[in-house]
Amino acid sequence: MITPQQILLLSVVIFVAACYTLYLLTISGTFNRWIGISPGETRQIILQRLSGVVFFGIVPVMVIILLLDQSPDAYGVKVPSGKTFLFALLFGLVVLPVNYFSTRSPGILAMYPQIREKTWSVKLIIISSLTWILYLTAYEFLFRGFILFVFLNTVGTWAAIAANVVLYSLFHIHKGWKEMLGSLPFGLVACYFTIVTGDIWFAVILHCILALTNEWFALYRNPTMVVMSSSK
Numbered sequence: 273m274i275t276p277q278q279i280l281l282l283s284v285v286i287f288v289a290a291c292y293t294l295y296l297l298t299i300s301g302t303f304n305r306w307i308g309i310s311p312g313e314t315r316q317i318i319l320q321r322l323s324g325v326v327f328f329g330i331v332p333v334m335v336i337i338l339l340l341d342q343s344p345d346a347y348g349v350k351v352p353s354g355k356t357f358l359f360a361l362l363f364g365l366v367v368l369p370v371n372y373f374s375t376r377s378p379g380i381l382a383m384y385p386q387i388r389e390k391t392w393s394v395k396l397i398i399i400s401s402l403t404w405i406l407y408l409t410a411y412e413f414l415f416r417g418f419i420l421f422v423f424l425n426t427v428g429t430w431a432a433i434a435a436n437v438v439l440y441s442l443f444h445i446h447k448g449w450k451e452m453l454g455s456l457p458f459g460l461v462a463c464y465f466t467i468v469t470g471d472i473w474f475a476v477i478l479h480c481i482l483a484l485t486n487e488w489f490a491l492y493r494n495p496t497m498v499v500m501s502s503s504k
Contacts, residue, residue, distance in 0.1 A: 273498075275276055277426045277427075280422065280426060281422070281423065281426060281427070284418075284419060284422050284423075285439070287332075287335070288414065288418075288419060288439065288489045291327040291328060291331055291332070291414070292327070292443060294327050295323055295324060295328070297328040298319070298320075298323040298327075299316075299319070299320040299323060304316050304319070304321075312388060314387050314389055314396075316452075317331045317386050317387050317400075318399070318400075318403055321403040321404065321406065321407035322403065322406070324407045324410055324411060325406050325407055325409075325410045326408075326410075328410040328411050328413065328414040329406075329409065329410025329411075329413050330410070330413065330418075332413065332418045334412075334415055336342075336418070343414075344374070344417070344419065346437050347413070347417040347418050347422075347472075348413075348416065348417045348420075348421060348466060348470065348471045348472035348473075349413065349417060349471070350470075351470060351471075352469065352471050352473040353469055353470070353471070354473075355469055356469040356471055356473050356474050356477075357469075357473075357477070359465050359468075359469065359474050360473070360474050360477035360478050360481070363461070363478050364477070364478060364481040367481050367482050367485065368481075368485055371482070371485045371489050372485075372489055374486075375486065375489040375490045375492075375493050378489050378494065380490060381490055381493060381494050383399070384486055384487060384490040385487045385490050385491050385494070385497070386400075386487070387400055389497070390496060390498070391497070391498055391500055392491060392497060392498070392499045392500065393499075393500055394499075394501065395474050397488075397491075397499070400487065401484055401487075404433055404480065404483050404484060404487070405480050405484075408476060408479045408483060409476050409480075411479070412462070412472050412475040412476045413438060413472055413476075414464050415439070415440050415443075415459075415462075415475075416436070416463060416466040416472045416475040417472045419435075419436055419439060420463055420466060420467075421430055423435050423436060424467070429467060432463075433460065433463045433464065433467075436459065436463050437456060437460055437463065438457040440455055440459040441455050441456055441459065443455075458478075458479075458482075460476070461473035461478075462478065462479070463475075
């Protein structure tokens with residue numbers, strides 16, 4: 273016999289899968305050609321991130337407020353504590369040298385920055401950084417907020433972490449097995465400290481540090497790209 277808890281968890285998984293599917297459709301080559309955008313161009317990357325904001329952030333928040341009649345506070349969206357910033361800072365200090373040295377790899381430079389403009393203006397750097405922050409905030413809300421807290425309240429801590437890490441890894445399947453495996457330790461750390469702090473902001477801050485410093489170091493090291501000041 274299926275219990276109400278099992279129905280809730282299954283509903284959450286189906287909902288998340290639907291959001292992910294809609295996200296993939298909006299970043300597909302077919303959809304981008306339909307709206308007149310070539311895959312890989314700057315507009316496509318920006319649209320991809322904004323699409324994530326909608327399907328990973330706005331839609332789940334609407335479900336929480338309108339259908340579940342709850343506040344996002346119950347899912348980790350609340351004022352962060354001091355230890356949230358402390359933990360994020362400590363892990364961020366580990367991420368910085370790792371990204372600095374990893375971006376020496378030709379394989380990394382072939383993928384990052386995601387935006388492949390040869391000439392970067394300060395305006396483009398700001399736009400890219402802001403869209404990264406918006407995207408990753410929505411992304412972490414979906415995983416370390418909505419999904420994690422639903423599972424925490426139904427199956428307990430370690431089962432919730434295990435389920436979250438597995439789902440998080442599967443979300444990286446379209447990026448290849450290396451990113452799938454690489455997502456496992458980050459997912460584990462993000463889940464654990466979300467539970468410790470009670471909010472999603474450790475995961476958001478650390479993920480932003482990871483993504484932004486990776487982009488900036490890759491931009492600095494990429495021999496085919498240059499940053500131009502606004503005065504030029």
